[in-house]
Amino acid sequence: MPQFAPLKNDTFLRALLRQPTEYTPVWLMRQAGRYLPEYRATRERAGSFLGLAKNPDFATEVTLQPIDRFPLDASILFSDILTVPDAMGLGLYFSDGEGPKFERPLRTEADVMALRAPDLGSLDYVFKAVTQIRTELAGRVPLIGFSGSPWTLACYMVEGGGSKEFHTIKKMLYSRPDLMHHILAINASAVAEYLNAQIDAGAQAVMIFDSWGGVLADGAFQHFSLQYMQQVIGQLKRERDGVRIPAVVFTKGGGLWLDQIADIGADAVGLDWTVNLGSARALVGHKVALQGNLDPAILFANAEQIRAEVERSLTSYGKPADGCGHVFNLGHGISQFTPPESVTAMVEAVHSFSRQQRAA
Amino acid sequence: MPQFAPLKNDTFLRALLRQPTEYTPVWLMRQAGRYLPEYRATRERAGSFLGLAKNPDFATEVTLQPIDRFPLDASILFSDILTVPDAMGLGLYFSDGEGPKFERPLRTEADVMALRAPDLGSLDYVFKAVTQIRTELAGRVPLIGFSGSPWTLACYMVEGGGSKEFHTIKKMLYSRPDLMHHILAINASAVAEYLNAQIDAGAQAVMIFDSWGGVLADGAFQHFSLQYMQQVIGQLKRERDGVRIPAVVFTKGGGLWLDQIADIGADAVGLDWTVNLGSARALVGHKVALQGNLDPAILFANAEQIRAEVERSLTSYGKPADGCGHVFNLGHGISQFTPPESVTAMVEAVHSFSRQQRAA
Numbered sequence: 001m002p003q004f005a006p007l008k009n010d011t012f013l014r015a016l017l018r019q020p021t022e023y024t025p026v027w028l029m030r031q032a033g034r035y036l037p038e039y040r041a042t043r044e045r046a047g048s049f050l051g052l053a054k055n056p057d058f059a060t061e062v063t064l065q066p067i068d069r070f071p072l073d074a075s076i077l078f079s080d081i082l083t084v085p086d087a088m089g090l091g092l093y094f095s096d097g098e099g100p101k102f103e104r105p106l107r108t109e110a111d112v113m114a115l116r117a118p119d120l121g122s123l124d125y126v127f128k129a130v131t132q133i134r135t136e137l138a139g140r141v142p143l144i145g146f147s148g149s150p151w152t153l154a155c156y157m158v159e160g161g162g163s164k165e166f167h168t169i170k171k172m173l174y175s176r177p178d179l180m181h182h183i184l185a186i187n188a189s190a191v192a193e194y195l196n197a198q199i200d201a202g203a204q205a206v207m208i209f210d211s212w213g214g215v216l217a218d219g220a221f222q223h224f225s226l227q228y229m230q231q232v233i234g235q236l237k238r239e240r241d242g243v244r245i246p247a248v249v250f251t252k253g254g255g256l257w258l259d260q261i262a263d264i265g266a267d268a269v270g271l272d273w274t275v276n277l278g279s280a281r282a283l284v285g286h287k288v289a290l291q292g293n294l295d296p297a298i299l300f301a302n303a304e305q306i307r308a309e310v311e312r313s314l315t316s317y318g319k320p321a322d323g324c325g326h327v328f329n330l331g332h333g334i335s336q337f338t339p340p341e342s343v344t345a346m347v348e349a350v351h352s353f354s355r356q357q358r359a360a
Numbered sequence: 361m362p363q364f365a366p367l368k369n370d371t372f373l374r375a376l377l378r379q380p381t382e383y384t385p386v387w388l389m390r391q392a393g394r395y396l397p398e399y400r401a402t403r404e405r406a407g408s409f410l411g412l413a414k415n416p417d418f419a420t421e422v423t424l425q426p427i428d429r430f431p432l433d434a435s436i437l438f439s440d441i442l443t444v445p446d447a448m449g450l451g452l453y454f455s456d457g458e459g460p461k462f463e464r465p466l467r468t469e470a471d472v473m474a475l476r477a478p479d480l481g482s483l484d485y486v487f488k489a490v491t492q493i494r495t496e497l498a499g500r501v502p503l504i505g506f507s508g509s510p511w512t513l514a515c516y517m518v519e520g521g522g523s524k525e526f527h528t529i530k531k532m533l534y535s536r537p538d539l540m541h542h543i544l545a546i547n548a549s550a551v552a553e554y555l556n557a558q559i560d561a562g563a564q565a566v567m568i569f570d571s572w573g574g575v576l577a578d579g580a581f582q583h584f585s586l587q588y589m590q591q592v593i594g595q596l597k598r599e600r601d602g603v604r605i606p607a608v609v610f611t612k613g614g615g616l617w618l619d620q621i622a623d624i625g626a627d628a629v630g631l632d633w634t635v636n637l638g639s640a641r642a643l644v645g646h647k648v649a650l651q652g653n654l655d656p657a658i659l660f661a662n663a664e665q666i667r668a669e670v671e672r673s674l675t676s677y678g679k680p681a682d683g684c685g686h687v688f689n690l691g692h693g694i695s696q697f698t699p700p701e702s703v704t705a706m707v708e709a710v711h712s713f714s715r716q717q718r719a720a
Contacts, residue, residue, distance in 0.1 A: 167697065170657030174665055209574040217633035217691070219672065255616045256634055273577035274616055295577040297530030305534055312579065331577070337527065 001241070002131050002202055003137035012074040013142050016205060016246035016268045016289050018325035021132035024314065024354035025073035026347055030333030031066040034077045036340060038065045049094055053080045056129040057129045067141060069340065070347050074205070074327075075137060076144040077198070079126055081209060084147065084190050085157045087118030101119060104222060105160030107168070110181045117190050120197055129203040135201035145203030147194050149249075150187035150232065151225035157183065166215050178285075186230040192235035199237050199245050207248040207270070208232060214253015221257060230264035248291055252332065255280075262288045273331035277317040281324060289325030290317070296330045299342035302321065306342055310349035319357050328354075361601070362491050362562055365499035372434040372504050375607035376565060376649050377626045378685035384674065384714035385433030386707055387504075389692030391426040392438045396700060398425045401580055405422060409454055419489040420496055427501060429700065430707050434687075436504040437558070441569060442549050443515045444507065447478035450519045458521065465520030467528070472539045477550050480557055487561040494562035505563030507554050509570035509609075510547035510592065511585035517543065525630055526540060526575050533584055540584060548588040552595035559597050559605050567608040567630070568592060574613015581617060581659070590624035608651055610691065615640075622648045633691030637677040649685030650677070656690045659702035670709035679717050688714075 007013075012025040033039055042062050046052035053059060057232070063078040082100050086092035091103030102282045106112050134143045148156075173180045179253040195206045213225040215295055229249055238245055250270025261269050262284045271280055271292035280290055298309045310328075318324050334343070367373075372385040393399055399461060402422050406412035425440040442460050446452035451463030466472050473518050486710070494503050501579050508516075518529040535542045555566045573585040589609055598605055604701070610630025614621055622644045631640055631652035640650055658669045670688075688710045 015513075165657075165695065167657060167695065170655065171660040174655075174658050174661035174669070194406070214634065217658075218636040219676075220655070221634070253613070256636075274574065274581070276578040276616075280506065295530065295534075295580070297527060298534050298577075300527065300531040301534035309534070316579075322508070335525065335527065 001200065002135070002159055004134050004202060007142060007204070008139045009073060009141050012327060013205060013244075013246060015325040015327045016248065017244060018286065018289050018290075018323050020322060021320070021325075022355065022358065023351050024320070024326055024328050026350040027072045027074040027076065027161065028066070028330055028334050028343065029076075031070075031076065031343075032040060032062045033334060034336035035334055035338040035343075036065055036069070040071075043239065050080070050092070053078065053083075054125050056125055056132050059129040060132045060136055063129075064136060067137070070343055071351065072141065072347060074141050074144055075133065076207070077126070077130055077133060077146060077148070077203065079129065079131070081146075081211070082147040082153070082156055083123055083126055084118055084194055084318055086186070087120075087122045088157075090117060090157060090192070092148070094288035100156065100265075101161040102157065104312045106183060108175075109179060112182055115183060115186055117186060120193060123194065123197070126194075127197050130198050130201035130203055130301075134204075141205035143202060144205045144207055144248075145190045145195060145198030145201075146207045146209060149193055149208050149213065149225060149251075150184045150228035151216070152210050152212045153187050153191070154180070154183050155212045158260065168214070173220060175194055182183065184224060184228045184267040188231040191277075192319055195232070196235070196237050203245070204240075204243075206236065207250065208266075210249065210251040210254065213251035221251075221254070222260065226257070226260060226264060228291045233265040250291070253310050259283055268325065270329070275331075277326075281317055281326075286323040288360075289327065289328050293303065293329065293331040294346070296335050296338070299334065299338045299346065301342075303342070303345035306345045307349040307353075311353050314350070314353050314357060319360065320354075362495070364494050364562060367502060367564070368499045369433060369501050372687060373565060373604075373606060375685040375687045376608065376651075378646065378649050378683050380682060381680070381685075382718065383711050384584070384680070384686055384688050386688035386710040387425070387432045387434040387436065388690055388694050389436075390702065391430075391432065391436065391703075392422040392692060394696035395694055395698040395703075396425055396429070398429075402605065408615040410440070413438065413443075413487050416418040416485055416489040416492050418494045420659070423493045423503075424496060426703075427497070430703055431711065432501060432707060434501050434504055435493065436567070437486070437490055437493060437506060437563065439489065439506070441508040441571070442513070442516055443483055443486055444554055446546070447480075447482045447514055448475060448515060448517075448550070460516065461521040462517065466543060467520075468516050469536075469539060475543060475546055477546060478551060478552075479625055483557070484556065486554075487532075487557050490558050490561035490563055494564075502564035503562060504565045504567055504608075505555060505558030505561075506569060507551045509549055509568050509585060509611075510588035511574065511576070512570050512572045513547050513551070514540070514543050515572045515575075526572070531587040533580060544584060544588045548591040549595070552592045555592070556597050558685075559600055563605070564585045564603075565606045565608065566596065567610065568626075570609065570611040570614065573611035576582065578616070581611075581614070582620065585611065586617070586620060586624060586711060610651070619643055628685065628687065629690065630689070635691075637673060637686075640642055641677055641686075646683040649687065651687040651689050653689065653691040654706070656692055656695050656698070657691075659694065659698045659706065662704035663702070666705045667713075670706055671713050674710070674713050674717060679720065680714075
């Protein structure tokens with residue numbers, strides 16, 4: 001097990017564990033990304049997105065860029081969400097302007113039955129990046145590891161890429177639920193092992209992105225996404241060197257199922273912007289911390305308007321109290337068209353207003 | 361006012377008004393559409409989608425096709441959702457494979473300030489179609505008129521077409537809320553007049569499609585979509601020749617706001633498939649009827665699986681009781697790839713199982 005410098009700012013971890021904090025910690029989904037000119041420069045040098053994501057030096061460089069620029073309270077591993085199915089041999093590639101695709105999607109019963117757990121060795125570039133980022137962070141802020149949820153990975157594996165209506169996987173789900181469950185069981189084990197290896201490599205919290213859970217019908221969500229996230233959570237290492245490793249789950253579009261998502265054993269639940277933070281807090285009580293949930297489009301407004309929306313959001317959550325926890329974030333990844341100075345305004349507003357709230 | 365044959369099957373209208381029915385009535389959003397070979401044949405003869413939608417004879421023909429094929433309990437006017445902004449002079453056109461677009465979207469303050477209410481005369485082709493459809497239906501089932509919601513129309517008017525992230529309109533919403541409200545106030549009046557003219561022409565119920573309400577943040581939804589739907593509802597004629605004209609509102613992705621949507625004066629609220637029907641019924645009580653909410657992807661499964669999902673859905677709603685009302689529907693428009701025999705299986709299952717439920 002690698003050893004690292006002591007953590008100087010543990011506000012984020014304390015909030016996830018519902019311990020008191022002096023202010024509301026903040027980070028942004030996709031905070032290392034195309035809206036930053038320094039990211040675009042590194043991406044240019046790497047030659048391609050996968051060249052960037054699969055190289056621990058480049059991944060470390062871009063992970064640290066937003067930490068150097070903004071007073072954020074957490075960093076998150078820069079990686080692709082589809083590393084695991086790629087390691088299962090599905091052949092990840094990026095076609096111009098169309099996002100990620102698989103050369104060998106799972107379309108037939110034979111495809112599904114041939115699916116095997118990934119060789120974790122082929123994901124070593126991810127774990128190396130985790131250790132290198134954690135080392136170079138030198139304790140400034142904690143490092144979050146992550147994975148797609150079993151269902152979200154399956155969406156790409158069956159559709160063969162992104163989708164608008166998810167007809168292919170939904171057809172499988174409704175007409176061959178046995179095949180669907182076969183894929184999801186393999187994915188759940190793989191995701192748990194993948195996250196545990198990230199924890200071994202130095203991740204101080206882990207997050208499961210259920211980006212496509214919200215496309216499922218009520219009932220189907222519980223059977224085909226939630227159940228498998230619960231399996232992952234149940235298999236996670238929750239401690240490293242005597243320190244708790246918090247786990248966060250985030251189902252985009254899952255606000256209606258918040259009470260059920262809060263019940264699967266995670267420390268915190270991510271929320272998108274459709275959810276009222278005050279109602280969500282009342283619903284989950286002391287069971288989990290909450291993470292979210294500003295509309296990323298607010299960052300297209302001016303600094304004064306951003307500040308007003310941040311204050312509205314923090315006011316909706318209400319004054320923090322013992323046993324509750326809130327991590328400020330967007331309700332989705334930051335847009336590539338965001339002016340970086342909007343992030344400065346947002347982070348400053350979160351820190352200053354949340355201190356005022358606690359003093360009031 | 362045109363006069364029409366007496367209505368033979370009013371099950372749909374009674375369910376919307378929460379009156380007892382012998383079985384659960386059913387219709388499908390987009391039931392006249394590309395999944396039907398007879399629709400594709402008419403569309404071919406019309407030459408273009410707009411050629412079809414703007415010609416009352418063709419519109420009547422395709423509206424009646426699903427009624428002739430399936431024992432549905434309601435018909436819905438075949439028309440485009442963007443007729444109103446087209447009549448405002450924005451220049452609706454369809455580009456190959458890209459959906460609807462506007463030649464003159466609202467991008468600047470000057471664009472917004474130049475926006476005027478539509479000349480209802482230029483929408484005469486819609487009202488003619490309503491009268492002709494109602495006449496040719498000859499009382500078989502009721503005819504639903506419809507419009508996009510003020511917000512949903514604004515999405516197309518500002519974005520200039522469909523959108524994935526709605527950055528342009530959200531930027532306007534957050535940075536120039538005054539311009540946004542200016543557009544929405546004009547839209548609300550126009551939608552109310554448009555629906556009232558459909559009622560005058562013979563529509564027996566009206567539905568407001570808030571297809572993009574669900575992309576809004578909590579708070580923004582109430583201010584920029586819900587408030588304006590409430591204005592529309594408040595201006596609607598609710599009776600014609602002494603008969604109540606029920607109004608239905610449907611916000612896709614609006615399940616979290618169901619209690620607020622149920623409060624704006626509509627007779628019924630549409631639900632997408634993420635909502636649990638039983639919970640929704642408990643939440644709204646006797647306030648409104650509910651319409652929905654099967655995942656359209658279920659229609660890709662076989663007849664037995666479709667029947668099982670229909671039964672699950674009807675069981676989730678529970679045994680109908682006085683003062684409640686349920687209209688079976690999909691949670692979204694039917695996919696163009698649906699086998700028509702799946703619709704046969706679905707409609708048959710709804711009718712037979714819902715009769716069994718009432719007998720039990």
